[in-house]
Amino acid sequence: MGKIFYIMGKSSSGKDTIYKKLLEDSSLHTVVMYTTRPIREGEKDGREYHFVKDADLQRLEEQGLVIEKRSYHTFHGLWNYFTVKDEHIDLDRYDYLMIGTLDSYRSTKAYFGGEKLFPIYIALDDGVRLQRALDREKAQENPRYQEMCRRFLADCEDFSDIKIEEAGIRRSFYNDDLDRCISEIREYMALCGR
16 A cells, blocks of 8 residues: 655755655655646746636636645735646555645645555754745745735744644654654655655
Protein backbone atom coordinates (compact mmCIF):
# COMPACT_ATOMS: atom_id res chain seq x y z
CA MET A 1 0.00 0.00 0.00
CA GLY A 2 1.35 3.41 -0.98
CA LYS A 3 1.93 6.25 1.46
CA ILE A 4 1.57 10.01 1.18
CA PHE A 5 4.04 12.16 3.11
CA TYR A 6 2.37 15.54 3.45
CA ILE A 7 4.48 18.67 4.06
CA MET A 8 2.82 21.73 5.53
CA GLY A 9 3.74 24.82 7.51
CA LYS A 10 3.25 28.53 7.73
CA SER A 11 4.35 30.75 4.85
CA SER A 12 8.13 31.21 4.57
CA SER A 13 8.86 28.32 6.95
CA GLY A 14 10.99 26.68 4.24
CA LYS A 15 8.53 23.97 3.25
CA ASP A 16 9.06 24.49 -0.50
CA THR A 17 12.84 24.17 -0.12
CA ILE A 18 12.45 21.05 2.04
CA TYR A 19 9.99 19.57 -0.45
CA LYS A 20 12.48 20.05 -3.31
CA LYS A 21 15.41 18.65 -1.28
CA LEU A 22 13.45 15.53 -0.29
CA LEU A 23 12.60 14.87 -3.92
CA GLU A 24 16.22 15.16 -5.10
CA ASP A 25 17.33 11.79 -3.78
CA SER A 26 14.16 9.81 -3.34
CA SER A 27 11.87 7.55 -5.29
CA LEU A 28 8.80 9.45 -4.12
CA HIS A 29 6.30 10.61 -6.69
CA THR A 30 4.63 14.00 -6.55
CA VAL A 31 1.06 15.17 -6.66
CA VAL A 32 1.10 18.54 -8.33
CA MET A 33 -1.70 20.71 -7.02
CA TYR A 34 -3.73 23.13 -9.10
CA THR A 35 -4.20 26.87 -8.62
CA THR A 36 -6.00 29.77 -10.23
CA ARG A 37 -3.44 32.31 -8.96
CA PRO A 38 -0.99 33.89 -11.41
CA ILE A 39 2.30 32.15 -12.01
CA ARG A 40 5.28 33.70 -10.14
CA GLU A 41 8.73 34.40 -11.50
CA GLY A 42 10.78 31.19 -11.64
CA GLU A 43 7.75 28.88 -11.51
CA LYS A 44 6.86 26.46 -14.28
CA ASP A 45 3.40 25.14 -15.08
CA GLY A 46 3.14 21.51 -13.99
CA ARG A 47 6.10 21.72 -11.62
CA GLU A 48 5.03 23.86 -8.63
CA TYR A 49 1.35 23.88 -9.64
CA HIS A 50 -0.94 23.37 -12.60
CA PHE A 51 -1.94 26.97 -13.31
CA VAL A 52 -5.55 26.99 -14.53
CA LYS A 53 -8.46 29.35 -15.08
CA ASP A 54 -11.61 29.57 -12.96
CA ALA A 55 -13.57 27.81 -15.73
CA ASP A 56 -11.19 24.82 -15.49
CA LEU A 57 -11.81 24.57 -11.74
CA GLN A 58 -15.56 24.69 -12.26
CA ARG A 59 -15.38 21.90 -14.87
CA LEU A 60 -13.27 19.68 -12.57
CA GLU A 61 -15.69 20.26 -9.67
CA GLU A 62 -18.64 19.34 -11.87
CA GLN A 63 -16.85 16.10 -12.78
CA GLY A 64 -16.33 15.29 -9.06
CA LEU A 65 -12.54 15.24 -9.40
CA VAL A 66 -11.63 17.89 -6.79
CA ILE A 67 -10.38 16.22 -3.59
CA GLU A 68 -9.91 19.43 -1.62
CA LYS A 69 -10.01 23.16 -2.31
CA ARG A 70 -8.97 26.35 -0.52
CA SER A 71 -10.03 29.81 -1.62
CA TYR A 72 -8.28 33.01 -0.61
CA HIS A 73 -9.58 36.55 -1.07
CA THR A 74 -6.33 38.36 -1.85
CA PHE A 75 -5.52 41.93 -2.75
CA HIS A 76 -5.32 40.68 -6.35
CA GLY A 77 -8.63 38.80 -6.45
CA LEU A 78 -9.85 35.32 -5.51
CA TRP A 79 -7.16 32.62 -5.70
CA ASN A 80 -8.03 28.92 -5.44
CA TYR A 81 -5.67 26.08 -4.60
CA PHE A 82 -6.89 22.51 -5.01
CA THR A 83 -5.98 18.86 -5.44
CA VAL A 84 -7.43 16.84 -8.28
CA LYS A 85 -7.89 13.09 -8.45
CA ASP A 86 -6.18 12.73 -11.79
CA GLU A 87 -4.23 9.99 -13.55
CA HIS A 88 -1.06 10.82 -11.59
CA ILE A 89 -2.22 9.34 -8.25
CA ASP A 90 -1.74 5.55 -7.96
CA LEU A 91 -1.36 4.48 -4.32
CA ASP A 92 -1.35 0.82 -5.32
CA ARG A 93 2.08 1.31 -6.87
CA TYR A 94 3.78 4.42 -5.50
CA ASP A 95 4.58 6.53 -2.44
CA TYR A 96 4.03 10.28 -2.75
CA LEU A 97 5.28 13.56 -1.38
CA MET A 98 2.70 16.36 -1.24
CA ILE A 99 2.77 19.93 0.01
CA GLY A 100 -0.13 22.06 1.17
CA THR A 101 -1.96 23.67 4.07
CA LEU A 102 -3.32 22.19 7.27
CA ASP A 103 -6.86 22.27 5.86
CA SER A 104 -5.76 20.58 2.63
CA TYR A 105 -3.98 17.92 4.69
CA ARG A 106 -7.17 17.25 6.66
CA SER A 107 -9.27 16.98 3.49
CA THR A 108 -6.73 14.71 1.81
CA LYS A 109 -6.58 12.55 4.95
CA ALA A 110 -10.37 12.28 4.96
CA TYR A 111 -10.36 11.32 1.27
CA PHE A 112 -7.57 8.71 1.29
CA GLY A 113 -7.69 7.57 4.94
CA GLY A 114 -5.42 8.32 7.88
CA GLU A 115 -3.44 5.12 7.52
CA LYS A 116 -2.03 6.35 4.19
CA LEU A 117 -1.10 9.91 5.19
CA PHE A 118 1.93 10.94 7.24
CA PRO A 119 2.16 14.62 8.26
CA ILE A 120 5.40 16.61 8.11
CA TYR A 121 4.74 19.92 9.85
CA ILE A 122 7.51 22.50 9.38
CA ALA A 123 7.85 25.04 12.22
CA LEU A 124 9.93 28.22 12.53
CA ASP A 125 10.05 31.39 14.63
CA ASP A 126 7.59 34.01 13.33
CA GLY A 127 10.25 36.75 13.22
CA VAL A 128 12.50 34.63 11.03
CA ARG A 129 9.57 33.75 8.76
CA LEU A 130 8.57 37.39 8.37
CA GLN A 131 12.12 38.40 7.40
CA ARG A 132 12.32 35.54 4.87
CA ALA A 133 8.98 36.59 3.36
CA LEU A 134 10.10 40.21 3.10
CA ASP A 135 13.39 39.23 1.46
CA ARG A 136 11.56 37.04 -1.06
CA GLU A 137 9.09 39.79 -1.97
CA LYS A 138 11.85 42.39 -2.36
CA ALA A 139 13.50 40.12 -4.93
CA GLN A 140 10.35 40.01 -7.10
CA GLU A 141 10.01 42.33 -10.08
CA ASN A 142 6.60 43.41 -8.73
CA PRO A 143 6.59 42.84 -4.96
CA ARG A 144 3.19 42.10 -3.42
CA TYR A 145 3.71 43.27 0.14
CA GLN A 146 0.01 43.42 1.00
CA GLU A 147 -0.44 39.78 -0.01
CA MET A 148 2.67 38.82 1.97
CA CYS A 149 1.19 40.45 5.07
CA ARG A 150 -2.23 38.85 4.51
CA ARG A 151 -0.64 35.38 4.29
CA PHE A 152 1.49 35.98 7.36
CA LEU A 153 -1.48 37.06 9.48
CA ALA A 154 -3.76 34.30 8.16
CA ASP A 155 -1.20 31.69 9.24
CA CYS A 156 -1.78 32.58 12.90
CA GLU A 157 -5.35 31.35 12.62
CA ASP A 158 -4.84 28.62 10.00
CA PHE A 159 -2.04 26.93 11.99
CA SER A 160 -3.28 27.48 15.54
CA ASP A 161 -2.20 24.93 18.15
CA ILE A 162 -5.81 23.74 18.46
CA LYS A 163 -6.14 23.11 14.72
CA ILE A 164 -2.80 21.28 14.60
CA GLU A 165 -3.89 19.05 17.47
CA GLU A 166 -7.32 18.43 15.91
CA ALA A 167 -5.60 17.33 12.70
CA GLY A 168 -3.75 14.64 14.66
CA ILE A 169 -0.29 16.13 14.17
CA ARG A 170 1.89 15.14 17.11
CA ARG A 171 5.32 16.12 15.83
CA SER A 172 6.85 19.14 14.15
CA PHE A 173 10.21 19.68 12.45
CA TYR A 174 11.89 22.96 13.39
CA ASN A 175 13.64 24.51 10.39
CA ASP A 176 16.31 26.74 11.93
CA ASP A 177 18.99 24.50 10.36
CA LEU A 178 17.97 23.13 6.96
CA ASP A 179 20.33 20.14 6.86
CA ARG A 180 19.42 18.98 10.37
CA CYS A 181 15.71 19.46 9.68
CA ILE A 182 15.85 17.42 6.48
CA SER A 183 17.84 14.69 8.24
CA GLU A 184 15.17 14.43 10.96
CA ILE A 185 12.42 14.28 8.34
CA ARG A 186 14.21 11.51 6.45
CA GLU A 187 14.53 9.49 9.67
CA TYR A 188 10.81 9.97 10.33
CA MET A 189 9.91 8.90 6.80
CA ALA A 190 12.06 5.77 7.12
CA LEU A 191 10.25 4.84 10.35
CA CYS A 192 6.87 5.39 8.70
CA GLY A 193 7.88 3.11 5.83
CA ARG A 194 8.29 0.10 8.08
